[in-house]
Amino acid sequence: MIAGLLHFFDVLVATVRDVLPIVVIIFGFQLFVLRRRIPNLPQLLVGFLFVIIGLALFLQGLEQALFPIGKLMAEQLTASAFLGVDTAAGHQAPDWRYYSWVYLFAAAIGFATTIAEPSLIAVAIMANQVSGGTVGIRGLRVAVAIGVSVGIALGTYRIVSGTPLHYYIIAGYLVVMLQTMVAPKSIVALAYDSGGVTTSTVTVPLVAALGLGLASNVPGRSPLLDGFGLIAFASLFPIMSVMAYAQLSEWYGKRIRRQPSGSREE
């Protein structure tokens, strides 16, 4: 208990140190450049305090609960013994079909961690406010999570099969270009942002552990060259899924003659 509290204190100090430059920049510009009184200052300060304490608790909880078991599971699921892969049969990489549990785990953990990603929640709340409720908070987050899920599953397949990363990225980039031309203009910027926010606090550590575990266990793969790249998949595919979500809801809206309601609050 005492050790836990001490550790929480460390995390809190680290979070404060993380936030400090932002606070200095904001208040510096507000006081010396804009020279305006900040409206609702007490409320803002309470908000900042909540952000810092909330983030510290969140990180502490992740380190204590989710990361150890998630990383352990990633290692166990990619172990040759569990998958029944015979590694003794030379350095030839085994058939990709042996790894179906890995793809399933990748898809499931990609979806689940994205739903819990705080920066995505922030962007979704903002998009909901700005669009006057047309972009649903839950709808956007589920769309992004589906994208991450497909992306990471495909990324693990790439590590197993050993195909070059840039083929996938270039193909994905072409699809994104095509979609950009046909998707509703209002969603394009939001879709690109969704790609950037998915790879954050919750997703990156678990996905990186999965990639490194897989690359060190599949014969013929090097953790250094093949272990990375899952993050790139996780930020490319949400762009596609969000644009697809917008196209679908536009089509649906036209058919029903009203927008589907996907918002959960406000």
Next chain:
Amino acid sequence: MNFAEVAVVKKLLLHLGSSLVDSIKDLMPIIVVVAFFQLAVLRQPIPNLADILVGTALVVLGLTLFVYGLKTGLFPIGETMAYGFARKGSLPWLLAFAFALGFGTTVAEPALIAVVDEAARVAAAGSMIENTQVAIADYANGLRLTVALSVGLAIMLGVVRIIKGWPVHYLIMGGYAGVVIMTGFAPPEIIGIAYDSGGVTTSTITVPLVTALGVGLSSSIHGRNPLTDGFGLVAFASLTPMIFVMGYGMLL
């Protein structure tokens, strides 16, 4: 406490209560996935169950407080400053603020420090740089400044885009083309790290602030639509580091 204070506290508690339910819903998928794979697929008991339960409770509580603080602190300050700059009408100061926000939030980012240290070790192991303490520290610091600089420039460019009203996809497409071309030329060891550096720059506190800045700017400038023009800053901030880090890997 007088009556008004009681009412405020009651409202706050009610709000936190409903956010708490939302946070539990947000965490549910992770719990289900972990439990299913641990119990049904790996067929093993969950280790340190008490630790994990306490940790999960902390995550739920933390997420609830964070989202509340987001709505009362980060979003309002970001939008207030955007309106302030729009009223002041000074482009150089706005750009200076955009750069400072991008650079300042990235340069001290712990995730970035971890990634550049890793990159420096990889570079030393691949004998791209001398395998000495000084050379490694220099390389790591140079890389960290490169990434922070690229994020600062990205936010600045994004703000210019909002003011000028350029469509976001031209810049993003150009950026992706840049990433693809650089991937072809950069040393293979740096590529994975470059892609990772794009992910670590968009931290949990930077994203809401930068989003609020973009949305606030585009709603206070006549003729800009907050949805079409306000978003896109985060996308720039995760794209430019990839290009700059690969460039850094090619130069050194």
